[in-house]
Amino acid sequence: MVLAHFGDELAAAVGRCRNPVVVGLDPRWDKLPAGFRQDLADNYTVRAEAYEKFCRGVIDVVAPLVPAVKPQVAFFEECGPSGMVALANVMNYAREKGQLVILDGKRNDIGSTAEAYARGYLGRGSVWGADALTISPYLGADSLEPFVEVAKESGAGLFVLVKTSNPGGGMLQDQQIDGQPLYRMVAQYVAEQSNSTLGQSGYSSVGAVVGATYPDQLAELRSAMPNSWFLVPGYGSQGGTAKDTAHAFDSLGLGAVINNSRGIIFAHQRPEYRDRFGDSNWQDAVAAATEDMIAQLRAETAVGKL
Numbered sequence: 093m094v095l096a097h098f099g100d101e102l103a104a105a106v107g108r109c110r111n112p113v114v115v116g117l118d119p120r121w122d123k124l125p126a127g128f129r130q131d132l133a134d135n136y137t138v139r140a141e142a143y144e145k146f147c148r149g150v151i152d153v154v155a156p157l158v159p160a161v162k163p164q165v166a167f168f169e170e171c172g173p174s175g176m177v178a179l180a181n182v183m184n185y186a187r188e189k190g191q192l193v194i195l196d197g198k199r200n201d202i203g204s205t206a207e208a209y210a211r212g213y214l215g216r217g218s219v220w221g222a223d224a225l226t227i228s229p230y231l232g233a234d235s236l237e238p239f240v241e242v243a244k245e246s247g248a249g250l251f252v253l254v255k256t257s258n259p260g261g262g263m264l265q266d267q268q269i270d271g272q273p274l275y276r277m278v279a280q281y282v283a284e285q286s287n288s289t290l291g292q293s294g295y296s297s298v299g300a301v302v303g304a305t306y307p308d309q310l311a312e313l314r315s316a317m318p319n320s321w322f323l324v325p326g327y328g329s330q331g332g333t334a335k336d337t338a339h340a341f342d343s344l345g346l347g348a349v350i351n352n353s354r355g356i357i358f359a360h361q362r363p364e365y366r367d368r369f370g371d372s373n374w375q376d377a378v379a380a381a382t383e384d385m386i387a388q389l390r391a392e393t394a395v396g397k398l
């Protein structure tokens with residue numbers, strides 16, 4: 093079944109869960125709980141199978157708690173073909189469990205190739221069936237249009253990289269062009285596309301990636317893209333805090349979803365959870381870290397009004 097409208101679906105899911113947490117599925121071999129690792133680290137089929145089993149276990153815990161998961165394609169792609177099968181199985185499992193699936197692939201290319209990416213990834217009628225996909229803006233408008241067109245047809249969503257969470261992103265994104273940083277030009281494009289994909293929630297299906305590590309720009313960009321969902325990475329392991337994300341939300345606590353990958357899925361290794369849970373109770377650590385993040389966001393931001 094095709095999604096009616098990603099922006100509205102996300103608003104409904106965030107409202108239902110009363111929180112905007114996205115759990116990032118970034119499986120890493122050396123961080124998996126002991127029971128998942130065998131002596132076959134160099135066998136990528138074994139790795140892929142372990143990643144799938146682990147991610148299914150994470151989804152079992154977080155599906156009743158949060159609106160969406162964000163599989164990171166890179167960790168599955170690293171495993172070759174068996175990794176891509178594992179990714180497809182994980183995406184299907186998340187959807188079966190009622191989760192929206194935001195695929196972090198950061199795709200794009202020239203227009204005709206971008207169209208193939210868009211048709212392959214976006215919407216439930218597609219082969220991959222992602223509810224939303226992250227895309228790069230740096231090939232320009234003709235590379236982005238196929239994604240927007242397919243998203244409109246399929247009801248799926250897009251998150252355009254506007255101000256990324258990494259320390260080096262400013263090398264290009266902060267460059268001044270005609271008196272404004274490049275990221276503001278990208279934001280303007282996203283705002284324009286949002287106007288043509290507005291849903292009943294007031295939010296569009298064309299959103300923006302803006303890092304929690306740049307709180308000032310989060311505030312600035314919230315005003316520049318008032319109808320766009322923000323996908324906010326950089327929380328936890330990269331240093332972003334709940335307070336840092338406060339300006340990403342509108343006054344009702346909508347408008348942004350906050351991703352946390354390592355900090356949740358590998359919580360069993362974090363000092364604050366390690367002694368309580370350890371490897372054998374890793375799923376309880378995932379639950380505790382998710383619930384703690386929800387509580388922090390509710391205490392420090394307008395999410396408390398949801």
Ligand SMILES: O=c1ccn([C@@H]2O[C@H](COP(=O)(O)O)[C@@H](O)[C@H]2O)c(=O)[nH]1
Nearest residue numbers: 164256257258325326329330352353354
């Ligand atoms: O600007 C960006 C865009 C994407 N990411 C991705 O989000 C997660 C973050 O992982 P953590 O473990 O929570 O740090 C990861 O998949 C990145 O590729 C980002 O961090 N920043």
